[in-house]
Amino acid sequence: MTRCSEQLGRAGTPEAADLARILPDDERLRRGPVAIIECFQEIPCDPCADACRRGAILAFDKITDLPRVDPEHCNGCALCVVRCPGLAIFVVDVSGDGDMGTVKLPYEYLPLPRPGDDVAALDRLGQEVCRGKIVAVQRPAAFDRTALVTVEVPREQALIVRGIRAGQGRRSDG
């Protein structure tokens, strides 16, 4: 396996150095939404390559290969986001003119947030780093119960925010 950070090897969460190996460059990020696959371990898993209809996730040689995104073919449609068994794919869009960007992330909890909701935007360790506004929540049958949540955050947080906390807590009933 490629050299990985202490935190990644110990507890599975990437640090900046791990992310640097997979992030598209600034120029591509400014051009439009793009998928970022935060999968760093050679596990036997390849549904992401099948999920992409544009060939933007390169075909796997071996089932344990790490997935690679071709940023020129990726249009940020997020189909891969809801197919990844590890829930490890995010679509980031910092292409707008203003201060804000969006993150599309997979969400499998209740209560589901609703468009317009103000939520806590969390980093990879579940810490709130800013507030976020829910732009969209998609959960069609084709997504097989994984919701795709689009949250708007300040653009400098778009590569940091990977989760949200919706509502008062996670309880769905009394």
Next chain:
Amino acid sequence: MRIHDHPILEFRRGPEIEFTFEGQVLKGYEGEPIAAALHAAGVRVLRTTPSGRARGLFCAIGNCSSCYVVVDGVPNVRSCTEPLRAGMAVSRQHGLGELR
């Protein structure tokens, strides 16, 4: 402690029925394991050992014998696998069961 809304699953349950636990009337769903109905009603202590220690579920699949209760006078019933039926009289088993 019943889950009514779940992000992935929909629960199909049998008809709701009544049974008694330690003489108290409780509700459960027909066919679910006795221990599930008890758990849903907040009962987690299912028996006491001969040395007096409280026991409840452990494996919930019939392997471990932690969950024995007495049902309609019959001891050593694995409450994690035994299906609940209307009118069952369930009570905690204290110590080893008394076989008839």
Next chain:
Amino acid sequence: MTGTATAPLVEAAIIGGGPAGLCAALELARAGIRCLVVDRQHVLGGQLIKQTHRFFGSRSERAGQRGFEIGKQLAAELLQHDGVTVWLEGTAVGYYAEDRTLLVERDGALCRVHVEALILATGAAERALAFAGNDLPGVYGAGAVQTLMNVYGVRPGERAVMIGAGNIGLIVAYQLIQAGVEVAAVLEAAPAVGGYWVHAAKLARAGVPIMTSHSIVAALGTDQVTGVRATKLDAKWQPVQGSQFEVPCDLVCLAVGLSPLTELATLAGCQLAYVPELGGYVPWHDEEMQTTVPGVFVAGDAAGVEEASSAMIEGTLAGLAVVNYLRPHSQYAASRKRAAAQLAALRAGPTAERIRAGLLKLSDHRPRLAGTGGEGK
């Protein structure tokens, strides 16, 4: 009391209707061989019925689909074939190799079934862990927690501490959150998580502390769990003096490993080999999944604790082997090779190092031929 009147006329029986058993039965059914599937539970699917997460692997192992859907599909496919008898809520209690008789207990009666071949796909059982208070109500195995939440829709507690950060611990911790249970911490004695990094990352994003080099000292409470006392461990896995702390909770979930269920293999006279990397005692088996007893095969976790995707392929291998055992045919070699290659591909990466080491040890344990007694080495 024995009943043979209700015993179906079959050539093979498969004990266990989980991923391995279902895939084995499918091969037999496709070949038109009459078979009997016996399972203790009230539904087919084994552990698949509780798995709400999407599976890994590749398309042929139904990657991306949720475990419980895979279970349903396999069962449905199987039941489309004639010549398959399924006995649910039946327990295989014995096998007499000398006359190839299987004994099944069902509806309070014992049934004798004559079979030419037997596939043991009985899975594995959860291990317990020794610590003070480990018998308290509220200390549950991870499988039990899944059964309560995902099969019966009962919340197993309000606040949990998960012991073990292998795949099962990490996956069940996530499922606890989905069921509305707060996960206060995951304690892992090793210096690193044993499960996939992506499973751990999901939990971290939900704010769950994953505490490596930590272990449980005691479950607290008099007749129910009220908390956990934990300790940090040093590089030699010894408790660090003065590092104990308490975590309030009402649920302690143990995910500390599985051991193959080998009772039936032992009763059948199969030689076992002790291979820690495979989960402990496993029935010795060759590459065609046949044990030391002719006509008795093994597949899935019972053959070595691994993953559902490997269980499916091992089931397929055992099924193909039994088809050839009963009806030798020329396509067998090619089909076997394909399935074996799929399995090898799953096992090729760094995360399967332990399994590969275990399988190597298993082949080292090759028993001597019958008559000379004892195990190989």
